[in-house]
Amino acid sequence: DAGVTQSPTHLIKTRGQHVTLRCSPISGHKSVSWYQQVLGQGPQFIFQYYEKEERGRGNFPDRFSARQFPNYSSELNVNALLLGDSALYLCASSPSGMVPEKLFFGSGTQLSVL
Amino acid sequence: EDQVTQSPEALRLQEGESSSLNCSYTVSGLRGLFWYRQDPGKGPEFLFTLYSAGEEKEKERLKATLTKKESFLHITAPKPEDSATYLCAVDYGGSQGNLIFGKGTKLSVKP
Numbered sequence: 001d002a003g004v005t006q007s008p009t010h011l012i013k014t015r016g017q018h019v020t021l022r023c024s025p026i027s028g029h030k031s032v033s034w035y036q037q038v039l040g041q042g043p044q045f046i047f048q049y050y051e052k053e054e055r056g057r058g059n060f061p062d063r064f065s066a067r068q069f070p071n072y073s074s075e076l077n078v079n080a081l082l083l084g085d086s087a088l089y090l091c092a093s094s095p096s097g098m099v100p101e102k103l104f105f106g107s108g109t110q111l112s113v114l
Numbered sequence: 115e116d117q118v119t120q121s122p123e124a125l126r127l128q129e130g131e132s133s134s135l136n137c138s139y140t141v142s143g144l145r146g147l148f149w150y151r152q153d154p155g156k157g158p159e160f161l162f163t164l165y166s167a168g169e170e171k172e173k174e175r176l177k178a179t180l181t182k183k184e185s186f187l188h189i190t191a192p193k194p195e196d197s198a199t200y201l202c203a204v205d206y207g208g209s210q211g212n213l214i215f216g217k218g219t220k221l222s223v224k225p
Contacts, residue, residue, distance in 0.1 A: 004157070035215075042118075042201055042215030043158065056212050090157050100146030100165070100205040103213070105157030 002026070004106035006091050012112045013081050021076040021109045023091030029104070031055075031097030032074040034066055035090040037108070043090055049074055050097035078111075086113045117141070120202050120216035127223050130191050135219045137202030138184040146205040147185050148213065149178050151198045158201055161187075192223045 005024045013019050025032050031050040035043035045058035049068035063079045072093075078085055088110050092103035121136045139147070146165050150158035162171045164180040171178050175196065177188040187200055199220045203213040 040217065042203070042217050043213075044215070045212040048212070058212060092157075100148075100163065102148065102160045102163055103158075104160065105150075107155070107157050110155075 004091055004093050004104055006089075006106040006109050008109060009107065010110045010112075012114065014114050015081055015083060017081050017113075019078050019081060019111060021078075021089050021091075021111070023074045023076070023093075023106060025072050025074070025091075025093030026104055029093035029095050030072055031094045031101075032068055032072065033092045033094075033103060034074070034076045035092065035105075036060075037088040037090055039087075046076070048097070055097060081113045083113050086111060118202055118204055118214050118216040120200075120219050122219060123217065124220045125222070127189075127192055127221070129193055129223055129225050132188070132190045132192070134189070135187040135200055135221070136184060137187070137216055139202075139204050139214075140183075141204055141206035141214065143207045144204055145207050147180055148203040148205070149176075149185070149187055150201040150203065152201055152218065153198050161200075189221070192221075194223045194225050197221055197223045 007022045033048040034046040037043040047066045048056040052068045066076045068074045088108040090108045092105045094101045117140045149161040152158045162178040167182045179186045199218040201218045203215040
């Protein structure tokens with residue numbers, strides 16, 4: 001079975017631009033979470049979606065937004081990019097969105113903001 | 115403030131040299147503690163979930179334990195392929211799906 005897939009794998013943007021990151025969860029998983037991982041740090045929670053509804057939001061500015069589609073795939077959007085947004089963006093899926101529940105992570109999108 | 119602290123930041127071992135990684139947490143209402151392994155350029159890979167103090171879980175050369183304030187990941191007779199960053203995360207009942215991760219311990223095992 002395919003794991004969590006993310007696209008693109010790498011992305012280079014300039015300050016002020018907009019970016020969209022995509023995630024396809026494991027088949028049958030209805031919950032998708034997004035995390036930001038800065039080099040040398042642990043992942044930091046951004047959003048969780050379950051059945052197309054936002055169930056949780058981390059401490060990130062409104063420039064960050066996300067949505068989940070009827071097929072449970074998800075997009076993370078970041079507006080007005082800053083240099084500090086450079087990071088590995090991880091998507092994770094889980095079957096039910098009930099906590100505590102192990103998360104299955106994709107390999108991430110490496111975003112570089114110049 | 116809820117926190118997860120891992121130590122040491124980096125650990126170098128010789129193949130076969132057993133050791134332990136530590137994860138201490140200061141959260142109220144712990145609902146679960148997770149251990150993940152992360153290889154360079156990859157996403158974290160799930161290892162264990164621990165729910166209550168006194169619980170232990172094992173997988174090959176790894177054994178995870180949990181007390182009321184910390185968790186240990188014991189590595190017995192490690193091999194070079196165990197080299198990775200080991201992340202600890204806690205579910206404390208905050209925003210749905212919100213795990214608080216530590217910064218990780220980077221383990222290097224030399225042959």
